[in-house]
Amino acid sequence: MSETRINIDDLDWDDSQRAIVDERLVTGEVAEYDANGELIAVIGYRDGLKHGSELHYFPGGKLQYRGEWANGRAVGVHHAWYLSGQMAEEHHYSDEGWPVEVLKWSEDGTLIRHLADNL
Structure with a gap:
């Protein structure tokens, strides 16, 4: 499938x-919209797997x-x-x-969880 937003x-x-x-693997951007039609997510795909940015x-x-993402696997640092x-x-x-490694903060900025190595 050619590159396009789906x-x-x-x-x-x-x-x-x-x-x-349409029975073809997705390559391109997949977009999700809320009930009002506002964009809430854009995810890159290649050959049917997440690949590239997810926002x-x-x-x-x-x-x-x-x-x-790279070929369906999370890579690098993901932020929320x-x-x-x-x-x-x-x-x-x-x-x-x-x-x-996983780090989590409270809304006031206090580090509340830090997990590393044996996840």
Whole structure:
């Protein structure tokens, strides 16, 4: 399938849990909209698997979550924020997609959880 933005409501899933549209594996951006038609997420796909950026937004368009994917595996550092803009979570992944560190903060910025190594 050529690169294009696809509405998440148009996706189906094959037996291997890969995203498909019209019986073809999805390559491109998948967008999700709320009931009012406002964009709430954009996720990159390649050959039916998450690949590239995944972005989620609060109502009004403020960034809520950002992460990167490579061939269906989370990689690098994924961030989540409170509506206030305060960091809520930070998840670190290896190049193979394994979680290696997780940090979580309260809305006032206090670190409330830090997990590393044996996740």
